[in-house]
Each structure stands twice: as C-alpha cells, then as structure tokens.
Amino acid sequence: MLRFDDRVAIITGAGHGLGRSHALLLAERGAKVVVNDLGGALDGTGASAGPAAEVADLIVKNGGQAVASTDNVATPEGARAIVQTAVDAFGKVDIVVNNAGILRDRSFGKMTVEDFDQVLAVHVRGSYLVSQAAYPLMKAAGYGRVVNTSSPAGLFGNFGQANYSTAKMGLVGLTKTIGIEGARNGIRANAIAPIAWTRMTEALLPAEFEAKFTPERVSALVAYLVHESCETSGEVFTVGGGRVARVFVAEGPGFKTDDVTPEVIAGNWESVMAEQPYVLTAGDSMKAML
Ligand code: NAI
Structure with missing residues (x-):
C-alpha cells in the first residue's frame, strides 16, 4: 500500500469535489493535510x-x-499564507496539489475581460503562486511533488x-517547466486532466455518469503521482471513470524543403499534417529542422 506517513500535503480547493476527495485519501494514508478552500460559488464569487x-x-x-485554510x-x-499554515502546523511541505478552480463559461464573442482574467487568476496564477511559495522549502529538502489540475x-x-x-493549457506549460527546473532538487511535477461528477460538472454530464465518474477514481492517480515512489515528471494524464492515460504533446515528422513558399507548403499539406513518426521534446524538434 502506498502510504504518506510524515508527508505534508497542501490541497487547494479541497472543500468540495475533487480536492476534498484528494485530501481525504491522502489523510487516510497518513499524510498531514492543509485543506485549503476559499469557499465561494462556482464562478468564484463569495467566500465561506x-x-x-x-x-x-x-x-x-x-x-x-489536517488544518483548514481559507486563503485565496x-x-x-x-x-504565502497557505504555505505558512503548513509550516506552522506541520513544519514543512512535501506535496502541493493545485486543484482550486472556478468556471465562467461564455461563448468566445461574449466573453468579458473580467471573466477571462478571473479564470486565469485562480487556475494559472493560483497554481504558480502556491507552487512558488512552497518551492524554496522543497528545494531545501531536496524533495517535492506537485500536481496541477488541467482539463x-x-x-x-x-x-x-x-x-x-x-x-x-497554460497549466501544462507550467507543469513541464517546474518538472524541468525542479528535477535536480528531487521535485517532480505532473498534471491531471480529470473528469468527475462534482458541483462543477453535475449540470453538464449525463446523469448516468455520477456512479462511474466518482472523484475517488481521480484521487487514486493523484495519490500515485505525489508518492515518493513515482519519479515521473512533466507529464499530463487524462483520468476518469477508472481509466488513466498519458496525454503527450508531440510533433509530427513534417515536411522540409530549402524552397519554402506558401505554395510549396500548400502543395505538401498532407506531409505537414502527418503524425508519425513523432518527436516529443523541443531539442528533437530543433534537430529535425537542421
Ligand atoms: P469544485 O467547484 O467542487 O471544486 C473547486 C474548489 O475550488 C471549490 O471548493 C472552490 O471553493 C475552490 N476555489 C475556487 N477558487 C478558489 C480560490 N481562489 N482559492 C481557494 N479555493 C478556491 O469543482 P471540481 O470539479 O472538484 O474541480 C476541481 C478542479 O478540477 C478544478 O481545477 C477544475 O477546473 C478541475 N476539473 C474538474 C473537472 C471535473 O470533471 N469535475 C474536469 C476538468 C477539470
């Protein structure tokens, strides 16, 4: 059994849904948990x-x-306050699960700047800020596990x-770069793209999904990714309903010519769009261009 005795975990947005389930699972397996939640509505308004x-x-x-934190x-x-809560209560931070999130859905033409900024603030800035506040502690300890919540x-x-x-998608870039920078200090970062029946999705998913797409089925992957035995880093996984799959950003073989014009590209569009064989890193992408 994967246990988390003596590990300290911060779970953001853990008052409901997925975060609540992650917190309960890690605590049940021995982790000391900071349960963070602002306690607002689905659109991020209010607090409790x-x-x-x-x-x-x-x-x-x-x-x-466990200790509760209502910081934003x-x-x-x-x-900073969330990380300080962990330090004050438990002396360190080993695990950060950035899960807090809000929704402000609107078709592209009708989206307001405020709806755009608020959603990026909670998901992207929030994940960046909480991870960065914990980062010096993880670096000093030579150990850390970060999970960001994509979709x-x-x-x-x-x-x-x-x-x-x-x-x-911004969280994918953040995850990959924390993974690269944290590698030499024992810090691993991955992202999950879950599907689960929560207050965020209950109005969107078909009713028959409730029994199959439980938050617990997502938390199982989170627990593995934040365990000390998991060395995987910089990866993204879809997870839901009992299925776990790696998602990768890949670049196809492409089409190469010394005479690149709009017409040549148009004439070779099928090669440009080809998927196999692919490369997976910026370095291999650059090599393929040489
Ligand atoms: P949820 O609404 O039940 O949980 C989100 C929690 O984040 C809430 O308890 C909320 O109070 C908290 N929160 C919001 N803003 C906060 C802030 N500024 N500071 C601290 N806490 C804050 O929704 P759910 O479904 O559990 O979502 C968890 C994460 O999973 C979110 O990031 C969401 O975008 C993501 N996700 C969920 C999917 C699903 O199928 N349920 C699908 C894909 C992604």
Whole structure:
C-alpha cells in the first residue's frame, strides 16, 4: 500500500469535489493535510470558511491530521499564507496539489475581460503562486511533488470555455517547466486532466455518469503521482471513470524543403499534417529542422 506517513500535503480547493476527495485519501494514508478552500460559488464569487473546516474536521474525526485554510490561491499573500499554515502546523511541505478552480463559461464573442482574467487568476496564477511559495522549502529538502489540475477542455478545446481552456493549457506549460527546473532538487511535477461528477460538472454530464465518474477514481492517480515512489515528471494524464492515460504533446515528422513558399507548403499539406513518426521534446524538434 502506498502510504504518506510524515508527508505534508497542501490541497487547494479541497472543500468540495475533487480536492476534498484528494485530501481525504491522502489523510487516510497518513499524510498531514492543509485543506485549503476559499469557499465561494462556482464562478468564484463569495467566500465561506465552512467547506475547508468541514473537510479538515472530518479528517480529524477519522483519526487523521489536517488544518483548514481559507486563503485565496490567486493572491501572493494568500498563497504565502497557505504555505505558512503548513509550516506552522506541520513544519514543512512535501506535496502541493493545485486543484482550486472556478468556471465562467461564455461563448468566445461574449466573453468579458473580467471573466477571462478571473479564470486565469485562480487556475494559472493560483497554481504558480502556491507552487512558488512552497518551492524554496522543497528545494531545501531536496524533495517535492506537485500536481496541477488541467482539463480535457484545455488540452482539446471546448465550446464556451475560451478562458478556462487557455488556463488549463497554460497549466501544462507550467507543469513541464517546474518538472524541468525542479528535477535536480528531487521535485517532480505532473498534471491531471480529470473528469468527475462534482458541483462543477453535475449540470453538464449525463446523469448516468455520477456512479462511474466518482472523484475517488481521480484521487487514486493523484495519490500515485505525489508518492515518493513515482519519479515521473512533466507529464499530463487524462483520468476518469477508472481509466488513466498519458496525454503527450508531440510533433509530427513534417515536411522540409530549402524552397519554402506558401505554395510549396500548400502543395505538401498532407506531409505537414502527418503524425508519425513523432518527436516529443523541443531539442528533437530543433534537430529535425537542421
Ligand atoms: P469544485 O467547484 O467542487 O471544486 C473547486 C474548489 O475550488 C471549490 O471548493 C472552490 O471553493 C475552490 N476555489 C475556487 N477558487 C478558489 C480560490 N481562489 N482559492 C481557494 N479555493 C478556491 O469543482 P471540481 O470539479 O472538484 O474541480 C476541481 C478542479 O478540477 C478544478 O481545477 C477544475 O477546473 C478541475 N476539473 C474538474 C473537472 C471535473 O470533471 N469535475 C474536469 C476538468 C477539470
């Protein structure tokens, strides 16, 4: 059994849904958990201390260790306070699961700057800020595990979610770069793109999904990715309903010529669009151009 005894985990947005499930699972397996949640509505408005406290209390009632935090991940002060809560209560931070999120869906033509900025602030800035606040501690310890929460909507696009998909694809870049920079200090970073029945999706998913797409089926992957035995880093996984799959950003073999003109490109479009054989790194992409 993968255990987390003596590990300290911060889970953001853990008052509901997926984050709540991650927090309960890690705590049940021995982790000391900071249950962070601002406690607002799905669109990010409002705040309440209730959800974070309820989950932290439940963990303690079950015999685990947890403290609640109601700080906002999207502000530098909030992110610092979340990490400070972990240090004050448990002395360190081993694990950060950036899960807090909001939704402000609107078709692209109708999206407001505020809807765009607010969604990026919680998902992208929040994940950046909380990870960065914990990063010096992880570096000093030579150990850290970060999981960011992307989405199939970001990886593949989705109607009405220009803000959300921008944010969720942005998290892929953040994850890969934390993975690269953190490697020499034992820090691993990965992203998940989940599907689960939560307050965020209950109005969107068919009713029969509720029993199959439980948050617990996503938390199982999160627990593996943040375990010390998992050395994988910089990867993205779709996860839901009991299925886990690697998603990779790949570059096809392409079409190469010394005489590159719009017409030559148009005439060789099939080769440009080909998928196999592919390369997976910026270095191999550059080599293929030489
Ligand atoms: P949820 O709405 O139940 O949970 C999100 C939590 O984040 C809420 O408890 C909310 O209070 C908290 N939160 C929002 N803004 C915050 C802030 N500024 N600071 C601290 N906490 C904040 O939704 P769910 O489904 O559990 O979502 C969790 C994550 O998974 C989100 O990042 C979401 O975008 C992502 N996701 C969920 C999918 C699903 O199928 N449920 C699909 C793809 C991604």
